[in-house]
Amino acid sequence: xxxxxxxxxxxxxxxxxxxxxxxxxxxxxxxxxxxxxxxxxxxxxxxxxxxxxxxxxxxxxxxxxxxxxxxxxxxxxxxxxxxxxxxxxxxxxxxxxxxxxxxxxxxxxxxxxxxxxxxxxxxxxxxxxxxxxxxxxxxxxxxxxxxxxxxxxxxxxxxxxxxxxxxxxxxxxxxxxxxxxxxxxxxxxxxxxxxxxxxxxxxxxxxxxxxxxxxxxxxxxxxxxxxxxxxxxxxxxxxxxxxxxxxxxxxxxxxxxxxxxxxxxxxxxxxxxxxxxxxxxxxxxxxxxxxxxxxxxxxxxxxxxxxxxxxxxxxxxxxxxxxxxxxxxxxxxxxxxxxxxxxxxxxxxxxxxxxxxxxxxxxxxxxxxxxxxxxxxxxxxxxxxxxxxxxxxxxxxxxxxxxxxxxxxxxxxxxxxxxxxxxxxxxxxxxxxxxxxxxxxxxxxxxxxxxxxxxxxxxxxxxxxxxxxxxxxxxxxxxxxxxxxxxxxxxxxxxxxxxxxxxxxxxxxxxxxxxxxxxxxxxxxxxxxxxxxxxxxxxxxxxxxxxxxxxxxxxxxxxxxxxxxxxxxxxxxxxxxxxxxxxxxxxxxxxxxxxxxxxxxxxxxxxxxxxxxxxxxxxxxxxxxxxxxxxxxxxxxxxxxxxxxxxxxxxxxxxxxxxxxx
Ligand SMILES: Nc1nc2c(c(=O)[nH]1)N[C@H]1C(S)=C(S)[C@@H](COP(=O)(O)OP(=O)(O)OC[C@H]3O[C@@H](n4cnc5c(=O)[nH]c(N)nc54)[C@H](O)[C@@H]3O)O[C@H]1N2
Ligand SMILES: Nc1nc2c(c(=O)[nH]1)N[C@H]1C(S)=C(S)[C@@H](COP(=O)(O)OP(=O)(O)OC[C@H]3O[C@@H](n4cnc5c(=O)[nH]c(N)nc54)[C@H](O)[C@@H]3O)O[C@H]1N2
Ligand SMILES: [Mo]
Numbered sequence: 315x316x317x318x319x320x321x322x323x324x325x326x327x328x329x330x331x332x333x334x335x336x337x338x339x340x341x342x343x344x345x346x347x348x349x350x351x352x353x354x355x356x357x358x359x360x361x362x363x364x365x366x367x368x369x370x371x372x373x374x375x376x377x378x379x380x381x382x383x384x385x386x387x388x389x390x391x392x393x394x395x396x397x398x399x400x401x402x403x404x405x406x407x408x409x410x411x412x413x414x415x416x417x418x419x420x421x422x423x424x425x426x427x428x429x430x431x432x433x434x435x436x437x438x439x440x441x442x443x444x445x446x447x448x449x450x451x452x453x454x455x456x457x458x459x460x461x462x463x464x465x466x467x468x469x470x471x472x473x474x475x476x477x478x479x480x481x482x483x484x485x486x487x488x489x490x491x492x493x494x495x496x497x498x499x500x501x502x503x504x505x506x507x508x509x510x511x512x513x514x515x516x517x518x519x520x521x522x523x524x525x526x527x528x529x530x531x532x533x534x535x536x537x538x539x540x541x542x543x544x545x546x547x548x549x550x551x552x553x554x555x556x557x558x559x560x561x562x563x564x565x566x567x568x569x570x571x572x573x574x575x576x577x578x579x580x581x582x583x584x585x586x587x588x589x590x591x592x593x594x595x596x597x598x599x600x601x602x603x604x605x606x607x608x609x610x611x612x613x614x615x616x617x618x619x620x621x622x623x624x625x626x627x628x629x630x631x632x633x634x635x636x637x638x639x640x641x642x643x644x645x646x647x648x649x650x651x652x653x654x655x656x657x658x659x660x661x662x663x664x665x666x667x668x669x670x671x672x673x674x675x676x677x678x679x680x681x682x683x684x685x686x687x688x689x690x691x692x693x694x695x696x697x698x699x700x701x702x703x704x705x706x707x708x709x710x711x712x713x714x715x716x717x718x719x720x721x722x723x724x725x726x727x728x729x730x731x732x733x734x735x736x737x738x739x740x741x742x743x744x745x746x747x748x749x750x751x752x753x754x755x756x757x758x759x760x761x762x763x764x765x766x767x768x769x770x771x772x773x774x775x776x777x778x779x780x781x782x783x784x785x786x787x788x789x790x791x792x793x794x795x796x797x798x799x800x801x802x803x804x805x806x807x808x809x810x811x812x813x814x815x816x817x818x819x820x821x822x823x824x825x826x827x828x829x830x831x832x833x834x835x836x837x838x839x840x841x842x843x844x845x846x847x848x849x850x851x852x853x854x855x856x857x858x859x860x861x862x863x864x865x866x867x868x869x870x871x872x873x874x875x876x877x878x879x880x881x882x883x884x885x886x887x888x889x890x891x892x893x894x895x896x897x898x899x900x901x902x903x904x905x906x907x908x909x910x911x912x913x914x915x916x917x918x919x920x921x922x923x924x925x926x927x928x929x930x931x932x933x934x935x936x937x938x939x940x941x942x943x944x945x946x947x948x949x950x951x952x953x954x955x956x957x958x959x960x961x962x963x964x965x966x967x968x969x970x971x972x973x974x975x976x
Contacts, residue, residue: 466596
């Protein structure tokens with residue numbers, strides 16, 4: 315973005331037309347950053363909760379207190395008595411991304427939770443199983459593909475996820491301008507569907523059955539060239555005999571996609587010059603998130619679209635995230651399990667769906683203290699209200715965040731970092747998920763307010779106190795970044811990035827299976843045991859599926875919101891109410907409800923009220939609410955006990971609900 319600064323204040327923020335990746339196309343949240351910067355509610359100094367309200371404290375006093383309390387509790391009850399929760403923005407800046415590891419090490423607790431257990435873990439798991447690494451995430455080569463088959467993703471609103479896109483609209487339009495096609499499968503006809511050639515409804519959780527039917531046709535009709543697949547992958551016979559058992563007719567009811575449509579899509583995919591299947595939050599956050607994520611990769615590999623232009627490819631980022639991941643021992647799963655429900659870790663992190671019970675359940679290893687960094691799990695985690703009650707019972711809680719919100723208001727102490735416009739910025743995480751290799755470094759655009767701290771200084775300050783290390787000398791994020799860049803494949807440096815403020819274009823994605831697939835010979839495992847053994851469960855569901863009688867609830871991201879936290883920005887929340895419940899008009903008529911009416915939405919665990927919008931953009935039997943809003947908290951309806959069995963990922967979509975007049 316380009317910022318205009320007058321008298322130390324940002325007066326204008328807009329897209330940078332010379333940016334090598336976005337070409338100046340940004341979303342409404344970009345300009346709204348000015349409002350976050352100016353927001354009087356944004357904290358600049360540490361705040362302590364007292365009987366008389368929040369009181370400002372000095373930085374040293376605050377950091378000393380946090381470290382002392384955490385250590386006291388850990389000394390008494392063991393290291394695991396202090397837990398940490400890492401929220402989504404921890405990956406959005408190099409300060410946090412590079413300085414969280416030392417904090418995790420200094421805390422030394424096995425009770426680590428993160429937002430990925432409500433997001434991408436099933437996909438990362440599929441990558442770990444098939445390609446040997448959580449960081450071996452193949453992304454659609456959007457700029458060259460002839461056919462994009464998209465399941466449960468809405469990049470028109472989300473800007474692309476595990477598929478970092480600059481100029482999302484232009485890039486997707488490019489597929490069609492080249493004569494290619496985009497097909498979307500989603501229980502809602504989304505904003506992305508409006509940009510696509512075709513949209514088909516799919517039942518929430520219906521992706522794994524659909525993909526099995528798709529694979530059946532791909533195999534049966536000769537779209538799989540065995541010799542070509544066998545050159546790079548093992549397990550083809552297992553996958554073939556699996557797919558043989560699922561003709562489209564068998565999966566039609568469970569997927570909600572007619573058998574004829576599945577056949578047609580398989581033929582279109584199989585005969586396209588290049589094609590790529592891609593799935594995101596919708597495919598991950600259901601009972602078969604791991605299986606669906608795996609089958610998506612299988613579709614790409616068996617049709618010869620893996621690691622080739624126009625298919626699913628690996629980015630080659632300037633900072634070698636895979637190497638960092640290996641050093642940090644991220645590439646693992648099920649090396650230990652959570653105390654209460656026995657859910658497995660992945661990448662060292664436990665599922666957030668079990669955090670509340672780990673706090674509530676007495677016994678050795680009970681969580682008594684918590685650090686949250688850039689997260690708002692009370693709104694973002696299933697059964698958030700239970701979590702809020704659990705937080706209230708903690709002996710000590712400290713939040714690294716610059717807003718007092720549903721989560722941080724439970725903390726004894728809040729440590730607010732500087733905002734993005736007051737600190738240098740380099741993206742070290744997302745280039746490894748980008749559809750083109752790019753790297754950029756941005757200087758701060760405004761002077762930070764006096765006596766404020768950068769995120770890394772807070773994390774570093776806390777780590778050093780916890781570990782009992784001297785406070786000086788410190789290694790800055792710029793030094794770490796510079797080293798990582800110099801060790802990376804392009805031998806870049808921070809100075810070189812500084813000389814190129816519009817970013818450095820490092821070219822299109824390149825075939826790199828041998829470097830990126832961390833298995834012997836760079837070979838892909840098409841049929842990992844951990845996934846094959848789930849197939850009996852899929853089979854049972856497929857065969858017991860019948861026309862749904864009740865309603866199920868799914869989520870909806872919106873262009874003008876950002877999970878739970880930009881709702882202080884007037885430019886984003888003005889206009890029509892964004893929290894309406896979407897429902898098919900046929901369902902509304904059946905329930906005697908009318909468009910615009912106030913309704914009560916009830917689930918096993920909770921209730922919210924919302925206004926009804928009757929729209930044929932919804933699949934019959936499915937209703938939709940966005941997440942992240944406090945007045946209509948969708949996660950008051952979701953269930954912390956509903957997790958998929960492989961990883962314990964929260965099943966945030968497909969929640970059974972009833973809707974009635976209020
Ligand atoms: N029902 C339902 N629930 C969902 C989802 C869904 O689709 N449906 N999506 C899930 C997904 S994909 C995700 S990623 C999670 C997100 O879950 P969380 O990460 O827990 O929630 P966020 O709303 O992203 O919270 C971000 C917090 O970080 C703070 N913050 C912003 N920038 C910074 C910064 O630079 N430093 C620090 N320290 N703090 C900062 C904000 O004030 C806010 O409190 O929600 C999940 N929850
Ligand atoms: N504007 C905006 N952008 C964002 C965010 C934001 O809050 N606001 N959040 C960011 C984050 S943290 C993430 S993880 C990404 C997510 O990025 P995306 O995954 O692209 O975004 P979602 O809108 O969650 O898309 C999920 C889609 O899945 C559909 N769906 C639900 N259940 C199912 C199902 O069972 N099967 C199928 N096939 N579809 C289903 C929903 O209708 C929805 O359209 O977006 C990021 N970008
Ligand atoms: Mo996310």
